[in-house]
Amino acid sequence: MVRYRLQVEYDGGPFVGWQRQETGLGVQQIVEEAILAFSGESPRVFCAGRTDAGVHACGQVAHFDLQRADVSAKTVQGALNHHMKPHPVSIVHAEIVDEDFHARFSATEREYLFRILNRPARPALERGHVWWVPQPLDDRAMHDAAQVLVGKHDFTTFRATMCQAKSPLKTLDELTVTRVGTQAGEELHIKARARSFLHHQVRNMVGTLNLVGLGKWTSADLQAALDAKDRAAGGPTSPPDGLYLMRVGYDKI
Amino acid sequence: MVRYRLQVEYDGGPFVGWQRQETGLGVQQIVEEAILAFSGESPRVFCAGRTDAGVHACGQVAHFDLQRADVSAKTVQGALNHHMKPHPVSIVHAEIVDEDFHARFSATEREYLFRILNRPARPALERGHVWWVPQPLDDRAMHDAAQVLVGKHDFTTFRATMCQAKSPLKTLDELTVTRVGTQAGEELHIKARARSFLHHQVRNMVGTLNLVGLGKWTSADLQAALDAKDRAAGGPTSPPDGLYLMRVGYDKI
Numbered sequence: 001m002v003r004y005r006l007q008v009e010y011d012g013g014p015f016v017g018w019q020r021q022e023t024g025l026g027v028q029q030i031v032e033e034a035i036l037a038f039s040g041e042s043p044r045v046f047c048a049g050r051t052d053a054g055v056h057a058c059g060q061v062a063h064f065d066l067q068r069a070d071v072s073a074k075t076v077q078g079a080l081n082h083h084m085k086p087h088p089v090s091i092v093h094a095e096i097v098d099e100d101f102h103a104r105f106s107a108t109e110r111e112y113l114f115r116i117l118n119r120p121a122r123p124a125l126e127r128g129h130v131w132w133v134p135q136p137l138d139d140r141a142m143h144d145a146a147q148v149l150v151g152k153h154d155f156t157t158f159r160a161t162m163c164q165a166k167s168p169l170k171t172l173d174e175l176t177v178t179r180v181g182t183q184a185g186e187e188l189h190i191k192a193r194a195r196s197f198l199h200h201q202v203r204n205m206v207g208t209l210n211l212v213g214l215g216k217w218t219s220a221d222l223q224a225a226l227d228a229k230d231r232a233a234g235g236p237t238s239p240p241d242g243l244y245l246m247r248v249g250y251d252k253i
Numbered sequence: 254m255v256r257y258r259l260q261v262e263y264d265g266g267p268f269v270g271w272q273r274q275e276t277g278l279g280v281q282q283i284v285e286e287a288i289l290a291f292s293g294e295s296p297r298v299f300c301a302g303r304t305d306a307g308v309h310a311c312g313q314v315a316h317f318d319l320q321r322a323d324v325s326a327k328t329v330q331g332a333l334n335h336h337m338k339p340h341p342v343s344i345v346h347a348e349i350v351d352e353d354f355h356a357r358f359s360a361t362e363r364e365y366l367f368r369i370l371n372r373p374a375r376p377a378l379e380r381g382h383v384w385w386v387p388q389p390l391d392d393r394a395m396h397d398a399a400q401v402l403v404g405k406h407d408f409t410t411f412r413a414t415m416c417q418a419k420s421p422l423k424t425l426d427e428l429t430v431t432r433v434g435t436q437a438g439e440e441l442h443i444k445a446r447a448r449s450f451l452h453h454q455v456r457n458m459v460g461t462l463n464l465v466g467l468g469k470w471t472s473a474d475l476q477a478a479l480d481a482k483d484r485a486a487g488g489p490t491s492p493p494d495g496l497y498l499m500r501v502g503y504d505k506i
Contacts, residue, residue: 009377056378081375090377122334124262124343125309125382 008060011088034083048248054240109249114190131242137213143177145219156229163199208235261313264341287336301501307493312500362502367443384495390466396430398472409482416452461488
C-alpha cells in the first residue's frame, strides 16, 4: 500500500463544498472519480479542511492510498489532472508519504485568506472570487478590532449552530486586515491562522469585522460579542466567495 | 448633449470581443443595451481598444453621448452596473467630459498585461484568466530578448494578416517580463506599453517570447524575425486568456 499526499487548488464556485453530498458535486467526488479512472481502485480521499460550498482553495491538502505500489507521485499528479480536466480542480503537488500521515489529523495549522473587493463598482473579473462591499471600509479599525479575537477563546459567538466540534475553545494565532491594490482595484485581505477553526468561524469573524469597517461596531462591541458566547450576539456570516484555504501546516517528522 | 467617459472592467471569456458582432455577444452591445434600458436613448459607444474574443480589461475606456442633460456621472455608473448585472462587465468609473474627448482618437497610450501561469499543474482558480505554460520558462532571457522589440519598428512580423492599420510602423515604449509569486503560484507578467498596437501584436509578441523562454529561440532569432517583416517569420499567436487591457492614457488638456 502506498499513501499519497496531494496539494489541491480549486474554484469552489461550482461545488457543494469539499465533501461528497447527494445535493450536488463535491470536490472529493471529483478527485475520487479521477483516482478510480486511472487506477481502477476506489480509496477514500481525506482532506485537511472540509471547505463549504463556494469556498476556494489554493493549498488544500488531501491523502489517499493505492494498493498497487508501482505508481510514482508525478504519474498520480498527471493522471488526476488529466481526468479532472473539465472541472476547476488541479493537483498542484503530489508526493508519497509515510502511512502515519493523515491530511486532517496530522495538521497543526490552517491558514485562510478572505478577499473583500472594496469599491463602488461590482466585480466583473473577480466575480465569485471576492466578497463585494461597495461602502468604504476602515481597514485599520478592522485590524485593531481583530486583535480582540487573537488568542485562546470560547468562539461560540462565531460558530455555526450546526458545528459538530466537541469544544468551542480555539486558539486563534493570527488575524490581520490589510488593504492591498490589486489588478481589479482596492481589496482588503483578511488572513486568519490557527491550529483549527470551528464551522463558519472565519466567515462569521469576517462578517462581524465588516460591521467594524462600516463604523457600526467598535472594538468594545466585538469584545462584548465574544464574551457573550452566543451566536446571536455576533455579526452576519459573510458570503463564501472571498474565502480561500491557503495553506495547511504539518509538524516536521 | 452630454458626453460621458467610462472606465470599463470585463471578463472577456463569454464575449466575442468588445465589438458588436452577429456571431455572438460583444461587450459593446451589453453597454449599449444598458444605456437604452435606463435612458431610452441609443447612442453608439466608442472604446479605446477593440479587444478580441477572450481578452479581458481592467481599464478599457469608452465614451458615449446622451441628449438629455440631467443625468449625473454617478447615476450613469449605477444605472449601467444595475442593467448589466448578469454579465461580467462593470463600470469602474464614470465622468462627464468635454465634447472633444474621444475614447479612441484622443488616446496617447495603451498598456497591456499578459499573465502566463508557469507551473506543471493546470490552472483551477485562474482558468480562463491566464495562459498556462507548464514547461519552465527563462523569464530573464525573455526580458532581455524583449528589448529587441522596444522602439520604433516595422512590426509586420507581429501583425495579424487581417490587421487593418494603414502602416505597420509602431513605437513600442515598454516590454518587460517579470516573474511574480501570486496566490495561484508562479506567474510571468509581460507588460506592453505603446501609443497604439497592431491587431494581435501583443499576443504575437508573447507567443514569440515564449519560444525564447523555452530555450528554442535566442535574442538574435527574435531580431532576425523582426527584420524579416513577415508574419510567417514570427512565433505563434498566444491564446487570449492571459491578456488584459490595463490602462489607457490621455494627454491632460
